[in-house]
Amino acid sequence: MEAARLSHAIYLYGFVPAATALPPHGLSGTADATVELLACGPFAAALARVPADAYDPAVIEDRLKDLPWVAAQGVAHERVVAWFVDHAQIVPVPLFTLYSTENALRDEVANRADAIISRLARFAGLREWDLKVAYRPAEVEAHAAQLSPEIAKIDTEIEAAAPGRRFLLQKKRADALKTEVTRAAARAANELIELVRPHARDVKLAPLAAVAGELPVVTNAALLVASDNEESLRDMVRAKAEELRTLGIEVIYSGPWAPYRFVDSAP
Numbered sequence: 001m002e003a004a005r006l007s008h009a010i011y012l013y014g015f016v017p018a019a020t021a022l023p024p025h026g027l028s029g030t031a032d033a034t035v036e037l038l039a040c041g042p043f044a045a046a047l048a049r050v051p052a053d054a055y056d057p058a059v060i061e062d063r064l065k066d067l068p069w070v071a072a073q074g075v076a077h078e079r080v081v082a083w084f085v086d087h088a089q090i091v092p093v094p095l096f097t098l099y100s101t102e103n104a105l106r107d108e109v110a111n112r113a114d115a116i117i118s119r120l121a122r123f124a125g126l127r128e129w130d131l132k133v134a135y136r137p138a139e140v141e142a143h144a145a146q147l148s149p150e151i152a153k154i155d156t157e158i159e160a161a162a163p164g165r166r167f168l169l170q171k172k173r174a175d176a177l178k179t180e181v182t183r184a185a186a187r188a189a190n191e192l193i194e195l196v197r198p199h200a201r202d203v204k205l206a207p208l209a210a211v212a213g214e215l216p217v218v219t220n221a222a223l224l225v226a227s228d229n230e231e232s233l234r235d236m237v238r239a240k241a242e243e244l245r246t247l248g249i250e251v252i253y254s255g256p257w258a259p260y261r262f263v264d265s266a267p
Contacts, residue, residue, distance in 0.1 A: 008049040009056075010099040013080045014092040014258070015043050015116045020084070029080035030073060031055070038102065040109050043120055046084065047105070050098075060096055081258050085127060091119045092258040119263060126201055127230070128262065129223045129255035131237065133189035134215035139248025140181050147184035147247060150176060182218065188249050189219035192240055199233045200225050204261050215250060222261040230256065 011030050020037060027035040033048035053059070063069050077095050084090035099105040109116070144151040154173045158166055197203050202224040208217050225233055234253065241251035 006052050006100060009052045010102060010105050011048045011050045011055065012093050012097040012099065012105065013046040013048070013077065014084070014090040015040075015120065016046050016084055016088055016090050017120060018043050020044060020046075020088045023083070023087070027080060027083055030076045032076075035080055038105070040106065040116075041113065042117055045105060045109060046080065046090065048080075052100075055096075055098055057098070085256055085258050089120065089124060090258050091116060091123060091263060092260055123224075123259050123262070125227050126224050126259060127227055127256035128259045129225050129230070129233075129253065130257065131193070131196070131219070131221045131223055132217060132252040133185070133192060133219040133244075134217045134250045134252070135181075135185035136215060136248040136250070137181055140185055141177055141248075143247040144177060144180060144184060147188060148180045151180055151184075182216070185216075185249055186218040188244055188247070192237075192244070192251065193219060193221060195240060196223060196233060196237060199229060199236065202262060206261065224259060224262050225256075227256075 011033065013029065013035070016037065018039065018041070022035060022037060028048075029035060030048060031050040031054065033050050035046060035048050037044040038047055074095055081090055081092050099108065140147065145155050146152075151173065154169055154176065158169045158173065161169055193203065193205075200223040204222045204224075206220040206222065208220055223233075237251065237253045241253070244251055
């Protein structure tokens with residue numbers, strides 16, 4: 001006889017301290033399912049019961065081509081994670097982390113309990129902030145002498161040069177700008193990272209990905225920041241961002257988020 005098909009699957013958002021309480025009015029996320037806390041000894045699993053048919057792995061695999069659907073799933077998932085970031089703590093798991101039953105989840109948790117406990121301890125009181133630096137090429141070029149010692153040196157030589165040599169130096173300057181604009185923006189971004197690094201518990205640099213329609217990005221970083229230091233660090237970044245914006249460099253600072261980019265490297 002064929003086994004009865006389960007009507008619901010377990011959708012996991014992450015792991016939270018055992019004493020965490022859900023909001024009195026409830027919390028819903030993926031598939032509008034109500035979030036529950038499943039006690040797992042010294043911590044709890046934040047989960048929901050979603051329709052098994054709609055969240056079968058084969059169905060999800062096929063629907064990954066439907067970008068609006070994937071985006072909607074991401075928003076629903078992040079809404080739940082963000083609540084825990086703002087009101088408690090969470091060690092998050094990736095989108096579409098699913099288990100067939102509670103027992104299947106408990107078995108997996110039993111194998112990972114020590115790592116989960118360690119990560120909850122490591123990330124207590126810490127949240128992730130994202131720092132992205134991009135630039136406007138024409139504006140950076142206009143301020144190249146302020147950002148690039150090489151261009152500043154050529155400009156000094158141009159001012160003192162005779163007409164014939166000035167022409168050659170101007171050509172040298174134009175050639176240098178082809179690479180120096182990006183280098184100058186990258187140097188400014190690196191200086192910003194070094195400015196904030198002592199005020200963060202950890203810093204991770206991510207690979208740069210070109211996205212059509214966006215400004216060129218020279219730095220994409222995640223900062224792990226103590227919650228009691230967030231305001232002062234944010235003010236520091238904002239002050240530096242205002243200074244850099246006048247030179248054509250844009251700083252995007254966002255958060256707080258769950259420590260997604262630090263979980264994989266945690267012991």
